[in-house]
Amino acid sequence: MKTFELRNRRYLGSKRAVLPVIGKVLAALPEPPETAADLFAGTGVVGESLAHAGLAVTFNDLLSSNTTVYRAFFGAGALRHGRLTDLVTEINDADVAALASNYFSETFGGTYYSEPNSRLIGHYRTRIEDWYTRGAVTERERAVLIASLLYGMDRAAATVGHYDAYREGAATTQARLVFGLPRPAEFEREHTVTRRDANQLVRENRWDLVYIDPPYNSRQYGDLYHVLDNVTDWQQGPVQFKARKMDRRHLKSDYCTTQAVPAFTDLIDALDASTIVMSYNDTGDRGNARSAARLSDEDILRVMERRGPVEVVDVPHREFTTGKSGIGEIVERLFVCHVDDDAPSAPPPSRVRPTAAESTAAGDGPPSAPVRSPLNYTGNKKRLVADIIPLLPPPGPEHRRFVDVFSGSMTVGMNSGYPEVAFNDVQVDVMGLGELFREVPYPEIIAQVEAIIVEYGLSDSQQHGYDAYGANSSNGLGRVNKEAYLRLRADFNRMDGADRRRPYVFFTLVVFGFNNQIRYNRSGEFNMPVGKRDFNGRVRKNLFDTVDRMHRLQPELWTLDFRDVFGKLTATDLVYCDPPYILGTAPYNEQSAWTVDDETDLLDELARFAARGGTFGLSNVLSHKGSEHSQLADWAAEHEFVVHTLDYSYANSSYQRKDRNASAEVLITNWRPGRG
Structure with a gap:
């Protein structure tokens, strides 16, 4: 009877290459761990290596085919090897030509498997359930027989290693399937198999060491192995599309979507462990969009360092590819976090942007992509913030607090780079x-x-x-x-x-x-x-980024008339104003809430603030649809303020607008970039 080991299957992202490095991580720990969890276990080879190292391991995955295999190799209960050999021999000796058509052959015949092999697969799966129902095999033995079926299917499937598609016509040349039996090892410790959402599971357990290998990109793993899950669950339900997929929406993973960063943050914050080891790779923006990693190294380090110091180890290997992704040689990264029990649950406030001097000294490039608010005020500065911030002074002894007087979506203040921020808006709900x-x-x-x-x-x-x-x-x-x-x-x-x-x-x-x-x-x-x-x-995603930034900043929040704001300011405040525009009509100003008198008062307040040593930035437009804001232009000229032209117009509030460059957006400051 042929036998197979846990690692003998085709699976995207198999982690055999990282096993030696994980072994070194274990050996270097000051106290040997006794318990571990493999939260996104996949093939289970990392959990298996931890089990061989003497740890009691929890194997977790959302795919029923995977968890059934874990039960076969690591489950509780003795196995009657002679009995199992007889049953598999009976299947291997079956006359395929005499087998009746069944759910599997009618659903998958001629696609991933030949018609004869499809009848054999359906026959084998039906017999397994019959043996189990009659009490001829135990629950673990049932798992062993299903594993026997899955590994046999895996070796012969007319695919490139998963079931997102099959190779047209390849199944017709398949040899008859021959099934073997798994070769499970003996372990002193008892292991656990769970099929749970990892983010929920970690709230109910504690382990000494946790290994994390979440999906990397937009390819939903639940879709890639639907045929194996179909056979495992044997619900014989409807399938759709050319790939013959079941409805898998309940298995969609946030780690494959724009929710990857929030999901990862929630997972790491909730983990109760002494050591966290995470695998991820550096695909980044390489290859096609489906292959691009959902988490950046910066995301991973920012989140894991909340829990303790992190070491990063590179493990070169060649990624699975169908030849179309354009990725080539990549680097698998192991992030090893040594959890500090005294570390705060949330990070201390930190600047988003270094000072100009720090940036020059460190050789930093441009600031990272700005946080985008989930609020979409007309005129909000999400597309201009990267142009505005460099035109304002960085934080330092002379400029300590950023005051966003008409904060609206709060975009500019959140991305100011200041550790101290105050937001003001008269709209109480905002x-x-x-x-x-x-x-x-x-x-x-x-x-x-x-x-x-x-x-x-x-x-x-x-x-x-x-x-x-x-x-x-x-x-x-x-x-x-x-x-x-x-x-x-x-x-x-x-x-x-x-x-x-x-x-x-x-x-x-x-x-x-x-x-x-x-x-x-x-x-x-x-x-x-x-x-x-x-x-x-x-x-x-925008909500998560905003909440994360606001938790870090812990800003002051005011609902004052702008005139009252200036009464609270000191010369070390940097004031930014983005008032309603006199020359335009936006939803927030349709009831003429902003008047010429308001405009005059604001300009007067800014001039007085500048006269007493304060620094400001004012966003506005000098022209719009042929109208000129002569009051603003004259005021800037009179006080010799700096007028910076910004190349953007707010066309999103009117889909009928034909001239999308009708506004001359400017930032007026009493500070010139480069001034010491």
Whole structure:
């Protein structure tokens, strides 16, 4: 009887190359670990190496085919090898020509497997269930027989190593399948097999060492091994598309989406372990979009260093490729975190950007991509922030606090690079969101918003996709959500300002509203119409980044008239103003909330602040649709302020606008870059 070992299968991202390095990590630990978890176990070879090192290992994975294999090799209970050999021999001796058609042959015949082999696979799986139901085999022996079937299928499949597609016509030349038996080792310690979401599992257990090998890119592993899971579960359900896939939406992993950073942060923060070892590779932006890594080295280090010092070890190896990804030779990285039990659960406030002097000394390149707010004020500076910040002085003894007087989406203040930031806005609900982002953990915000979505029956394309609602990305979800959105909007407008749910409801309205914008009528009621999008991955990613940044900054939040703000300032404050624009009409200013008198008062306040040694930056436009802001131009010239022209116009509020370069956006400062 042929036998096979755990490692004898084709699987994306197999970690055999990192095993020697993990062994060195174990040997270097000051105290030998006794328990370990392989949270995204895949082939299970890392967990197996830890088991051979004498640790009690928890093997976890979401794929039923994988966890069944783990039970075969590491499960509890004795195995009757003679009995198992007889049963597999019976299958290998079966007359394939005499076997009846079955679910597997009718579903997969002529695709991944030849018609005869498909009948044999279905016959074998039916017999396994019959033996188990009659008590002829134990639960672990059932797992061993399913493993026998899966490994035999794996060797013969007409694929390139997974089941995202099959090689046309290749199955017709297949030799008859011959099945063997696994060769499990003997272990002194008892091991555990779980099939759980890793982020939930870590909240219920503690291990000395945890190994993490999450998906790297947008390829959902649950889709790649659907045939093996189909056979394992043997529910004989419907399949779809050419690849014959089952409905796998319940197995979609956040680690393959824009939610990878939030999911990873939540996992690391929740882990109770002494040592955390993580595998990841440096695919970065190389190859095609599906191959690009979802976590950068910077993301991984930033999150893991919250728990303790991190060592990084490179393990060169050649990545699996179909020849189309264009990746080539890559480097697998091991990140080893030695958990400090006294480390804070959240990082201390830190500057986003080094000072000019530090950047020069360190040879740093341009600042990293800015944090994007989930709020989409018309005129918000998400596309201009990278141009604005270098035109303002960096933090230092002369400039200690960044004051964002008309903060709106809070984009500029969050990306200012200052360790001390104050946000001000007269819109109380907007500052309520600022408080929410500053005080409440990201998972709690997500849970509250998702509860509102369920309560009102709004769409959830992140979970169900557009097809579930009879919609597509082009037409959007406005028709689907309109009725529920209007009910939510009406309930919000009746809601008391002290209601603890108010900021969550307000944020949900902004997410589902037109273009994620904010607008009120003359009665003070929120009145944006429904939009095309919902709480999708992009919004969730922006929310996570914003919450993460606000938790780090712990900014001051004010709801003052701008005139009162200037009464709180000192000469060491850097003041940034992005007021409503006199020359334009945006949703936030449709009720003429900003007047010529307001404009005059603001310019006077800025001139007085500059006269007493303060530094400011003012965003505005000097021209718009043929109109000139002569008051602003004359004021800047009179005081010899610096006018910086910025190449961007805000066209997103009017889809009918033909001239998208109609505004001359400027930043006016009383500080010139390069001044000491």
